[in-house]
Amino acid sequence: MKVGIVGANGYSGLELIRLLTNHPVAEIEMLISHSTSGQSIKTIYPHLKDICEMDLEDLTIDEVAGRVELLFFATPSGVSSHYIASLIDKGIPCIDLSGDHRLLDPATYQAWYHKEPAPIKALNQAVYGLSEFFQTEIKDAQLIANPGCYPTATLLGILPALKKGFINKDSIIIDAKSGLSGAGRGTSLMTHFAETNDNLKAYNLGSHQHIPEIEQTLKKVTQLETRVTFSTHLVPMTRGIMCTIYAKVMGSQTTEDFIKEYKTFYKNSPFVRIREAGQWPTTKDVSGSNYCDIGFNVDERTGQVTIVSVIDNLVKGAAGQAIQNFNLMNGLDQQMGLKQVPMYP
Amino acid sequence: MKVGIVGANGYSGLELIRLLTNHPVAEIEMLISHSTSGQSIKTIYPHLKDICEMDLEDLTIDEVAGRVELLFFATPSGVSSHYIASLIDKGIPCIDLSGDHRLLDPATYQAWYHKEPAPIKALNQAVYGLSEFFQTEIKDAQLIANPGCYPTATLLGILPALKKGFINKDSIIIDAKSGLSGAGRGTSLMTHFAETNDNLKAYNLGSHQHIPEIEQTLKKVTQLETRVTFSTHLVPMTRGIMCTIYAKVMGSQTTEDFIKEYKTFYKNSPFVRIREAGQWPTTKDVSGSNYCDIGFNVDERTGQVTIVSVIDNLVKGAAGQAIQNFNLMNGLDQQMGLKQVPMYP
Amino acid sequence: MKVGIVGANGYSGLELIRLLTNHPVAEIEMLISHSTSGQSIKTIYPHLKDICEMDLEDLTIDEVAGRVELLFFATPSGVSSHYIASLIDKGIPCIDLSGDHRLLDPATYQAWYHKEPAPIKALNQAVYGLSEFFQTEIKDAQLIANPGCYPTATLLGILPALKKGFINKDSIIIDAKSGLSGAGRGTSLMTHFAETNDNLKAYNLGSHQHIPEIEQTLKKVTQLETRVTFSTHLVPMTRGIMCTIYAKVMGSQTTEDFIKEYKTFYKNSPFVRIREAGQWPTTKDVSGSNYCDIGFNVDERTGQVTIVSVIDNLVKGAAGQAIQNFNLMNGLDQQMGLKQVPMYP
Amino acid sequence: MKVGIVGANGYSGLELIRLLTNHPVAEIEMLISHSTSGQSIKTIYPHLKDICEMDLEDLTIDEVAGRVELLFFATPSGVSSHYIASLIDKGIPCIDLSGDHRLLDPATYQAWYHKEPAPIKALNQAVYGLSEFFQTEIKDAQLIANPGCYPTATLLGILPALKKGFINKDSIIIDAKSGLSGAGRGTSLMTHFAETNDNLKAYNLGSHQHIPEIEQTLKKVTQLETRVTFSTHLVPMTRGIMCTIYAKVMGSQTTEDFIKEYKTFYKNSPFVRIREAGQWPTTKDVSGSNYCDIGFNVDERTGQVTIVSVIDNLVKGAAGQAIQNFNLMNGLDQQMGLKQVPMYP
Structure with missing residues (x-):
């Protein structure tokens, strides 16, 4: 084809x-x-x-x-x-x-x-191409709006908990960190090696264009109107996004409850992997692959859950998910051509 | 001497x-x-x-x-x-x-x-040696408990707002990021180059020993009992800490209100520098120096303020602040020996 | 199997x-x-x-x-x-x-x-498993001594020129540079992030154990007894080896002559790619793949040729070449399982 | 002033x-x-x-x-x-x-x-401002041509040996490696983070404009006409230059002979530091300082000496040496304002 x-x-x-x-x-x-x-x-x-x-x-x-x-x-x-x-x-x-x-x-x-x-x-x-959530629509679509890199990591990390009612919809804070390839190949001081190497930058606080994309999808899946606080940072690495997501736990759910719920939720999603308690994913764990790895910590002292979600911004955050959607549109196994083992180290 | x-x-x-x-x-x-x-x-x-x-x-x-x-x-x-x-x-x-x-x-x-x-x-x-807050006690001290690196960045970033009543004490979330020198010179897989370079890791979520130090000092300065949510990440760089701090704004304070308040608060603190609206500090901005640079963003959509505070973990987060305290203890100019210009790039 | x-x-x-x-x-x-x-x-x-x-x-x-x-x-x-x-x-x-x-x-x-x-x-x-040179022996071998990472990059870069008589056998100098994964997973100060990041180190000058391996193979292929000067450096990157090889040109061969000779020599070697004049390979050009890319420059002022040879130390310098040899031993296409496109950036 | x-x-x-x-x-x-x-x-x-x-x-x-x-x-x-x-x-x-x-x-x-x-x-x-060699001329100069970064590291590394007759003037090869700040602040793909990070590049082989500067100064100091082979590489680090210099030893000089000669030669040069046998400098050893550190290895098998010379390209390779020359021109202590301790790590 x-x-x-x-x-x-x-x-x-x-x-x-x-x-x-x-x-x-x-x-x-x-x-x-x-x-x-x-x-x-x-x-x-x-x-x-x-x-x-x-x-x-x-x-x-x-x-x-x-x-x-x-x-x-x-x-x-x-x-x-x-x-x-x-x-x-x-x-x-x-x-x-x-x-x-x-x-x-x-x-x-x-x-x-x-x-x-x-x-x-x-x-x-247009069908929003978050593959794990909209497979039916994707199968029949003529136009896929492939999700942004930050929204992919964020939404895969937060949707099951929000849908299940584990977290308060008004308490969501996303501290997002990205490698520099996410800024593309256009040259600028922001991506100039000497300005960026061995350095960490915050940028576009509260004004990143991925915010409405996240909120629109949270609403579409959960019917809940939300406003998320969203900050972005540039990390001196080439690939990888980590979203550290904070939210108020609604009941008495523990770390284990989150893990169990997410494992069930994603049991048919081969690209989403859930970590055990006390283990948090690193961006290298998914480098070059289409995986999204997610870990959890409920802090009983504060009643907050921290959800750590990582992807390779160029794969699951861009080209990989696009091919996953291509596969779905064409009735192919969604993993076709996407079985790369993460390149570690 | x-x-x-x-x-x-x-x-x-x-x-x-x-x-x-x-x-x-x-x-x-x-x-x-x-x-x-x-x-x-x-x-x-x-x-x-x-x-x-x-x-x-x-x-x-x-x-x-x-x-x-x-x-x-x-x-x-x-x-x-x-x-x-x-x-x-x-x-x-x-x-x-x-x-x-x-x-x-x-x-x-x-x-x-x-x-x-x-x-x-x-x-x-012991006198807690956060120099900007406890100068009187430090001058008479025989024993200084020099603050931890994360607490220094966090406390300088949050105390004026909490003291002034700008933020809700129960809403504080600190997303902390550190370079690898903070882990010391002892070798381990956690600090092994091939595991760390071009990689971003979350660790010790909710269990870092700097949490009680932060809460104790928040209370000492503001008399408020707090519980903070605190997450730590290892960034592939040698020096530098950035704490991205989230809190609920209590009233209708704007970004400019925060900036104005902090400038006033720190007007006699030569090592704390406040950024203008729309500018956030990078860790390189303070590299090799004793500065703490702080920037702000109030997100009117969500009613949250984001405070970005950076230090060099080995200077203001360790040796530099120790010398600042040494100067104070000995009646010297607190800047003595600490006028290094940040090494940029 | x-x-x-x-x-x-x-x-x-x-x-x-x-x-x-x-x-x-x-x-x-x-x-x-x-x-x-x-x-x-x-x-x-x-x-x-x-x-x-x-x-x-x-x-x-x-x-x-x-x-x-x-x-x-x-x-x-x-x-x-x-x-x-x-x-x-x-x-x-x-x-x-x-x-x-x-x-x-x-x-x-x-x-x-x-x-x-x-x-x-x-x-x-034992058969020395430099796949491009010893295919016949490899096919019948019971034991493959898979080449070292530095020798692979060096030998692929130098053998055709030495064999053809383009360079003086007594003038060979190899300035080798490696990423840190070559030092393995054992922790030490030499591979400790804070000591290595943003830093460049020379080590083991004139005493690296890959020297006799290079000289033995040069002799095996060309029958020439050589002594090479060989220096190694650690570069702050995870993967990749670059060998910059210097030798005295024997006649009036130009950069183009080298390129033409190498293209002919390696015309049946799918993993060796020869660059055009004025282009030199970078280590990322082969990252994650089994390629060895080689570029040339003859300096007419000095009569020296510089040959730049790059590999991924963990692939062509280790596991990839091992699988290439596995394929050859078992009568399979030598590229089987080794068609990964270099991961760039 | x-x-x-x-x-x-x-x-x-x-x-x-x-x-x-x-x-x-x-x-x-x-x-x-x-x-x-x-x-x-x-x-x-x-x-x-x-x-x-x-x-x-x-x-x-x-x-x-x-x-x-x-x-x-x-x-x-x-x-x-x-x-x-x-x-x-x-x-x-x-x-x-x-x-x-x-x-x-x-x-x-x-x-x-x-x-x-x-x-x-x-x-x-114009007086060529290689401070260690032309102090008399510098003192009376109205115009200083401050040396290039690569020539500074190269010349300090090679001149004493060439002057003393320890090495063959026709055998000099310089394998130079630089951090990215040497390419300046102008943005380009060559200095774009995603192209450069975790990557090693050779560039301008045999054509770098620092070649005639090196040869002119070798001649000025030693009266010998030379042609040097000079290659440059970009290393994924911000600051630092390492020149690995190869030359044929003229007699039976050992590593120790080189060390002794250089220590004597530079005994009144506070910014040049000679390493002991078996120790080679890293670029971090001089980071942020005006030092040039030099180490040696004579390979008795090949009769070649390897000289490793490192500087901070922005300090001894640019601004630091300029200030050293400013001091000399004005009759000040050449170390004035240049006593920064290298920033390590």
Whole structure:
């Protein structure tokens, strides 16, 4: 099955190439990038020599429609919204890794992204691709709004507890930490090695565009209106996200109760792994893989639970979950092409 | 004025050497270490060649009493408690960088440190050396219990707001992140490079021994009984602590209100620097220096304030604050020997 | 085909688990470790949850002989030499990732390793497993002495030029740089994060035990007696080796001549990739993969060629090449199970 | 004594600020930067709050001449050559940290820097500021061409041996490794965190513009015409340069002979420290300080000596040596303001 990747020169696009190269069903037919079209992907990424040596092409809807059966968008926000409606019309299903089709309300998009929202019709067609929660919708979708990296780690960490009534919906605080690959390949002082190495930064406190995405999904799954406090930090590492989530425990649930509940909840979710009491996951535990590992601690002194959720931001937080959704859309085993063992150390 | 350093072979001891070498008044007379006595400090730390080439000695109370006028203890917990009472009796003031004399209640010490507490008499003599808050007591002290690294960053970040009634005492959550030098020089898998580099770990959730130290000091300053939720993380960097502190705002205070209040509160505290709105400190901003930098964000959507407080764990979190206390005890300018400009990048 | 891994708790053993988990033919039947026997591998490496949860066992030759068809030794030097002769006698082929069977002359082993050499009979049976050079011998071998990490990068970088007479055999200098995983999982100050991060160290100048291995193989392939100058450095990264090799050019060969010769030489070697002029490989270009990437620069001012050769020390430098040899021994495609795309970034 | 810093917004300029802030004689009067003039230095570098809060100004020769007594240029190559001749005419001595006045021959500058050379008159006035070798000339200089970072480490490592006739002048190979701050603050993929972290890169093999600077100085000191092979690598660390230097030993000199000779040679050079046999310096051993540490190994098997020389690229490789030269020009103790103890760990 022939697929194309728009934004193939960025890190999420590159990760799609890495994972799709060994996928038994999907075959990369087109690499698309406006800014680098005409070049070979090997020139940009010499490590792809002998693996993937295609030339990057410009995006033309008719051309694409004639050559691929599905298109991944691994573009910055504000790009895919210009193309996807037309592609869907031409019968080309799309998986959008950008934020353009995640927020149902155009005004909310505009307020948090400071950009023109996607057409309302496309927004209505979009299925939010948090694979563990929306498999039925994903199977029938023409357009997947692939979740953000922070929302994926956060939502997988918090939804079962909120749904089960273990935690107070008004007490949720998410202290999120990310490696630098999450900031993409565009150069800036924020991602300049000498400014970042051996350094820890807080940024975008209370204003990150992933906040409405989290709240919208919490509501969709639990019907509860929430407002979450959400802080982000840049950690001097390349890959990995850790969300340390705090919430007030509603009853007398213990650490073991949380563990038991989550194990049951995710028993059919091969990519979510629950840790035993006293063990918390590290970001390396999932590096290069599609896993989300989750650990718990209920502090009986304060009545707070701490939930630690980790993913590889480029895999479960981007390309891996996109392929998981691709598998689901096409009736394949959701693990197909995603059985990489975490690369440790 | 001749001083000695017990535990000179560890990182806090080494940092005392670095800072005291250029101190105008203090002069290092003895380097003490049981495990490495007889060796030259230069053998352990070749970078001290031509700077400090003394031999390490064993600790004998009479010997020490005859040669130094003050002793720094930069030892693991469970060591200084065996010596300090006798030293005070001999008239040798001590600054204890370990946790042995911080907790007033011996039972609390035993519960959190799992070790034998110090003699009650010494505990009663000890003054908690958070320099910005207890200058009067420090000036007259014979024994300083130098604060822990996490408590220093946390308390400087939270005390003015709690004292002023800006935040709810029952809502305090501290998400703490530390570089690896905080774990000391003892080797273990936890500090093994290949396990730690490019990796982020949560550890000791809800059980860190710095929790009672924080709560005891919050009470001492504000008379409020609190229970804080406290989580710790290891970040792949050498130096630096960041505490991201969350609390419920009591009234309608804004980010600017917090900034204004903290600027006023710390106007005579040269080592505390308050950031403007929208700017949050990074750990490199204080690297190698005795500063504590603090930034704020009030999230009006959730009614939570986020306070970001950073220090260099080996300086303001250990050796630097110890020297600040030394200066105060001896009637010197508290900044003496501590005017290092942060080393950036 | 059932295989076992001795030393499964170390990093090379762990990398064998990672790579063999998805190998189409080999199946891990036993994980063996004296020091951690009885534990589950998941306890040591939580990231293996749901992937490999076997218990570690002690090594008993009869037990092993009854259950596996081939054994990998990923042990420190001085271990495999006690077992392998007996295993071969029982008809169990072995691939030894340690240095115990690499040096043909027991006295040389003793001089460089400061340990008891392996039995002479085993040394005589051992085939040096540099896959690109000794495929015929490997196919028939019962015992593979899998090459060291530095020798692999060095020999692949230097052998074609030396064989072709492009470089002077008496002028070879190898400046080798390695990530910290090469030092294994044993903790020490040398691998302690705070001593190593943001730091660069030279070590073992002129005395590394990989020197005789390199010289022995240079002679075996080219019949030339050489003495190489070899220096090693520890770079603050987890994986990767770069050998920067200097040698006097014999004639008027240009950078292009080297590139052309190497492309021809390695045209049937899928794991060796030759860079174009002006491009030099980085260690990340091969991270997690079995590739060796090589670049060249002839400096016409000095008549020296610089050859830059990179591998992932745990893959082509250890477990990956071991599996490549396993494939060759069993008549399989040498790339089987080794098609991982380098993980970049 | 009032001084100004041109290029104060770059890393070398920033390091001048860090070091001059505590200098007893020099006082920063002007911070100059064309691209950021009008801003406060505190806006660019928040860590300078309360330490240095001056506004950056544009460079006007008359203005400068009226306000400062000496000017540091910490600018990219191709800038200072436009200003310095005029400043000297106005009687303002300059210390140029850029490469513009280092090469005596304008054609050589043009060939290696690909830029317009400085006026010949200025080149003739310039004194090469390798402090340990040209103190007499420096004392009388109006214009210091402050050495490059790689040349400083290389020349201090090699000159005594070459001068003494211990090594063959035609055999010199320098394998240089640098942290990323050496690439400056300008953003690019080469210094982008995700491309650089946990990665090791070779670059500019045989074509680095520091090559003619090294050869010119070797000749100036020893009267020997040399051609050195010089390779550069980027190491994932912020500060530090290590040059691993290889050369053929001329006679039967041992490691001890080299050590003895260098100790004698540098006995009046407080910033050069010689290591004992079997010990090699790490870059952290000099971090934040003006030291150059040097270690040796003579390999009797190959007749080669390996010399390992480390500096902090921003201190002895830039701002520190500039201040050392400032001290010498002004008849001050060369160590004034430069007694920082290396920051370890």
